[in-house]
């Protein structure tokens with residue numbers, strides 16, 4: 173085994189970090205307080221700061237690690253062997269210097285036993301569904317590196333590829349926006365994001381559905397990101413409608429290029445799944461139709477074949493859209509390697525459609541940087557050492573934290589951070605400061621989870637909403653005594669709430685959308701009460717009416733349909749005799765941070781860092797609060813209140829219940845977006861004392 177047992181002291185992990193949190197309280201000017209019925213100050217104002225419990229601060233010395241394995245982390249001096257297949261389990265550890273980049277208030281990474289990257293002739297780094305988290309996860313140590321750190325990492329990995337004479341390509345598969353204050357808190361949205369994002373040298377990039385929900389977002393995608401990555405942005409099934417009505421390709425349909433070091437000829441395409449919720453300034457073509465279009469057929473049948481097909485897409489790797497594209501390319505391209513990079517489903521996943529294809533998806537929220545490598549007979553007519561056309565593929569899900577990035581680049585805190593990377597980190601810090609993303613609305617008294625604890629239950633964010641938040645915010649003063657059913661889709665909530673400071677950033681992290689509460693008045697109760705059941709349990713009936721209920725829930729449930737509950741969320745090191753690399757008996761077992769323990773079609777060795785397991789409890793598509801109901805008996809009629817995002821489903825469910833309504837019957841129930849109302853609720857109910 174290629175590791176040595178470290179001894180380490182993890183004083184930051186369990187103890188509350190309140191003890192070193194600095195609370196700087198600045199009085200807020202009059203008029204900036206939110207109220208239950210009013211709209212709180214989501215735009216920057218004065219702020220309070222406090223660190224979250226359990227977060228480790230960079231400038232403290234709470235986590236010290238001494239390691240006899242530190243020799244493994246010396247800067248890389250030699251070249252990496254191309255044929256390395258051993259997955260070395262080593263322990264990434266803190267170098268002598270504390271982390272020098274990442275965001276100033278980001279949690280410090282905690283050492284974890286690591287699996288190495290396997291390099292091949294062609295290597296890829298992949299991001300997807302970053303949703304504005306380019307500052308990294310300030311409260312979660314294992315995902316706390318930022319976009320600037322990724323810039324440094326990519327620069328080193330490209331250098332390594334050059335040294336080895338192999339190639340490295342960067343890909344991004346969309347949903348870069350919506351979901352974090354860095355994107356959502358500015359006016360206009362993305363004021364800082366576009367310039368930060370473009371600092372990464374991405375080779376192939378495409379669009380996600382979140383770039384298209386709102387017309388102005390799609391405009392900015394076309395004007396900024398497509399422009400910033402012109403020649404590298406591919407939009408195989410997407411058109412853009414300009415202000416004057418002219419319909420054009422969002423970007424080129426495909427990209428044909430040769431790799432820098434080996435001259436591998438690549439044809440790259442970029443797809444979006446069959447999405448129907450886009451604003452009317454874009455046109456998403458169904459993938460099944462596009463593969464029959466003349467340009468696609470000409471490309472896949474062309475005499476002059478590329479060496480390799482690279483299909484990126486905002487598409488889950490198990491979704492039909494990718495299988496359709498694969499089938500059509502393979503039909504005309506006998507044994508060409510076909511690689512897929514997907515997203516949308518927010519999970520780590522990998523599969524292969526045949527022995528010369530490979531597909532991976534790299535999670536969500538910039539928690540993961542995906543790594544894929546291909547080795548063997550990539551070029552046309554090339555043969556492997558056995559005289560065959562063999563290919564091998566590897567995938568790795570890199571936890572996005574500095575220790576991992578140091579480890580995989582073979583560098584350390586002193587040698588890792590490039591000037592360019594540090595500048596990007598500074599750009600992010602400046603933007604966060606200008607947006608006052610650390611302004612504290614209140615202090616969460618406990619953690620509230622989306623899927624880590626059961627719904628209903630005391631730790632469920634959905635129970636919090638159903639029982640406490642919605643009853644307070646879903647109030648129309650003129651109709652407050654009218655019985656009402658309030659329905660929220662669970663997909664409207666995007667992230668957990670952690671105990672401690674709930675900041676301006678947290679408001680967008682939890683709920684980035686511009687969702688408002690709409691209603692239909694005086695709906696017969698016998699029909700209204702059936703709606704929640706149809707939304708949650710009648711997937712088939714609704715799907716037959718072309719309303720896919722799954723799209724109201726969180727995207728993770730597109731692939732994880734059953735709860736995954738471990739007897740005891742376990743530390744794999746204490747489980748079996750095989751995985752005890754630290755336990756040269758007599759040594760301490762390592763502390764494992766909770767995190768991804770991925771099992772995909774390839775196996776269960778994809779994650780780079782070993783974690784202890786986390787439960788996943790499936791949640792319903794929608795939750796419902798019953799408010800102002802009579803003490804006894806049932807009301808004749810109710811106001812049916814719902815998030816505007818689910819209006820089409822609600823109208824369809826009402827129709828199935830025998831009550832036909834149209835968009836014309838729907839009005840706004842309460843002023844303000846849900847995000848604003850929720851932030852106001854927090855100000856009123858969770859005093860900012862942390």
Ligand SMILES: O=c1ccn([C@@H]2O[C@H](COP(=O)(O)O)[C@@H](O)[C@H]2O)c(=O)[nH]1
Pocket residue numbers: 301347381382385516517518661662663664665685686687722723724725726727817
């Ligand atoms: O206004 C909105 C937009 C989206 N949602 C929810 O998000 C998912 C889609 O998320 P992805 O990140 O694209 O996978 C959608 O299915 C809804 O559940 C929303 O609630 N409101």
